[in-house]
Amino acid sequence: MQTIFSDLHARHHPGLEFYEGELKHYHDTPNRAQIVLDALRSAGCAAPSAPQDFGLDPILAVHRADYVTYLQRAYADWVGDGGIPAGVFPDVFPMRSAMRHGGRILRPTKPSALAGYYSFDLTAIIVEGTWEAVYHSAQCALTAARIVHAGAPAAFALCRPPGHHAHADLCGGYCFLNNASIASHWLASSTSTAKEGQTRVALLDIDFHHGNGSQDIFYSRDDVLFVSLHGDPSRQYPYFIGAADECGEGPGYGYTVNFPLEQGVGDERYLDVLAQACERVARYAPSYLVISLGVDTYQFDPLGDFALTSAIYPRIGALIAQLGLPTVFIMEGGYAIEQLGLNVAGVLSGFEEVRPS
Numbered sequence: 001m002q003t004i005f006s007d008l009h010a011r012h013h014p015g016l017e018f019y020e021g022e023l024k025h026y027h028d029t030p031n032r033a034q035i036v037l038d039a040l041r042s043a044g045c046a047a048p049s050a051p052q053d054f055g056l057d058p059i060l061a062v063h064r065a066d067y068v069t070y071l072q073r074a075y076a077d078w079v080g081d082g083g084i085p086a087g088v089f090p091d092v093f094p095m096r097s098a099m100r101h102g103g104r105i106l107r108p109t110k111p112s113a114l115a116g117y118y119s120f121d122l123t124a125i126i127v128e129g130t131w132e133a134v135y136h137s138a139q140c141a142l143t144a145a146r147i148v149h150a151g152a153p154a155a156f157a158l159c160r161p162p163g164h165h166a167h168a169d170l171c172g173g174y175c176f177l178n179n180a181s182i183a184s185h186w187l188a189s190s191t192s193t194a195k196e197g198q199t200r201v202a203l204l205d206i207d208f209h210h211g212n213g214s215q216d217i218f219y220s221r222d223d224v225l226f227v228s229l230h231g232d233p234s235r236q237y238p239y240f241i242g243a244a245d246e247c248g249e250g251p252g253y254g255y256t257v258n259f260p261l262e263q264g265v266g267d268e269r270y271l272d273v274l275a276q277a278c279e280r281v282a283r284y285a286p287s288y289l290v291i292s293l294g295v296d297t298y299q300f301d302p303l304g305d306f307a308l309t310s311a312i313y314p315r316i317g318a319l320i321a322q323l324g325l326p327t328v329f330i331m332e333g334g335y336a337i338e339q340l341g342l343n344v345a346g347v348l349s350g351f352e353e354v355r356p357s
């Protein structure tokens, strides 16, 4: 299958993040993308293609315009205000209780406070090249979506930075623009006709962490089914969201499906739950399937607590392929550098065994 990749991702390279109370190296390192590329080349995959440029419109269809403007300007405004060149860090977060006073929170002008207004944690660090990197990461997702829309059985967007934690107006968890949501919305809206009615898209999130941003973006919609397997958020990042009783709201009720999982999940248990998730996707009978592909479910991932072996990843790909749906794979997390390439290539090759391009 075709891989879409932009080397502009390397413009985003924060050095350090707050991790368990200390400053540690940033986990979303630029070499993550290179490692996946190398593994795909070794597996005999075709060389990656550069993304096409869809402009800002498909991004603005998912993200708030003021948030996108913030992402574009935040670094310059921060440095202009005397901020450290290493990147933008919030120094305050909106207080929940401020919502009582008129149902809104004030939007500050101070760059360090504005960063708090548009962030839910400290790890989506904006550096000088972040906007360029995230813009092209989203274009990779859109290009892969277009390839599948044009009739390919599958395509892989090697996105970096990742996206599934980003809300319409919030960054966090190394994510700024929600690549999988941008691709899902584009697919859902680009082909609907009066005659055929609404195009349905299933977004299946298999990153170790709950896709809080994706869930929130589609929470009240029935044209994008969101299904996620993840470490139980009562124990694991991103916390606060991703429980099994979050099912969607309004017209979206029944179109959010969460499978929060216990620590130490092994291969057979995971495949059993993934099969249940796939059954829900099949029942929805979507026109397209988008996969938020994280491999931080791997047993030695520093950010996860599952016990999956590398042998499971081709089986995951095969199970997804058995749905028989046009499938867009979007790269999310995976931080066990040693096995990252093998595990990602495993999912894609397992898919191709069942559904060759």
Ligand code: SP5
Pocket: 123, 162, 163, 164, 165, 173, 174, 175, 207, 209, 237, 294, 296, 302, 303, 304, 332, 333, 334
């Ligand atoms: C895209 C993605 O995978 N983002 C993940 C962001 C996770 N950031 C916070 C991780 C805190 C993890 N604590 C793990 C403790 C293991 N000893």
Ligand code: ZN
Pocket: 207, 208, 209, 294, 296, 332, 333, 334
């Ligand atoms: Zn993750």
